[in-house]
Amino acid sequence: MDLRYYGAMELWYYGAMELWCPGPMALWSYGALDLWYYGAMVPWTYGTMELWSYGALDLWYYGAMELWCRGPMVIWSYGAMGPWTYGTMELWGPGPMVLWSYGALDLWYYGAMVPWIYGTMELWCPGPMVLWSYGAMVPWTYGTMDLWSYGALDLW
Known part of the structure; x- marks a missing residue:
């Protein structure tokens, strides 16, 4: 289990419950309060419905x-x-591919490979492996091992 701060507070747990738990459910705060659910229901539900607050209020489907x-x-x-x-x-x-600007320029690829910029440059691929930089540069894998730098350098 990992507890870190990111403008607010985030709780992570890969495989069970977290503030960003791909599979069961995740709960994390990002300047506000966000709820996730990978495969079930969440403020950010992958496949069903998502509801999450990110400085405002977001509803997903x-x-x-x-x-x-x-x-x-x-x-x-x-x-x-x-x-x-x-x-x-x-x-x-x-599904196919995503291109979006988030203060910079972000490129996503769901299920394949995703590169995106978030202040610097991030590469993120949900499923196989993710490499992204958030103030630095970070490579990490989903469900395996994550190595990412978030202002510093974290290994988990």
Whole structure:
């Protein structure tokens, strides 16, 4: 179990319960309070419905329709292709490939490989392995081992 701070507080646990737990359920705070559920239900539910707060209030629907508000307001659909504004402009279509700007420029690939920039440059691939930099540079794997730098360098 890992407890760290990121503008607020985040709890992680890979495999059981966490603040970001891909599989069962995750709960984490990111400037606000976000709830996740990978495969079931969550503020960020992968396959069903997601509800999570990220400075505002966001509602998601994977495969149907998602409504997410992050400063401005964004509406997008998962499974199709959704364009939305997030301070700048984001274009992302989880399933095939996503391109979105998050203060910079982010590229996603759900199930394959995803590179995106979040202040620096991040590579993130849900399923196989993820490599992303968040203030530095971080490579990590989903369900295996994670190595990522978040202002410093963390190994978990």
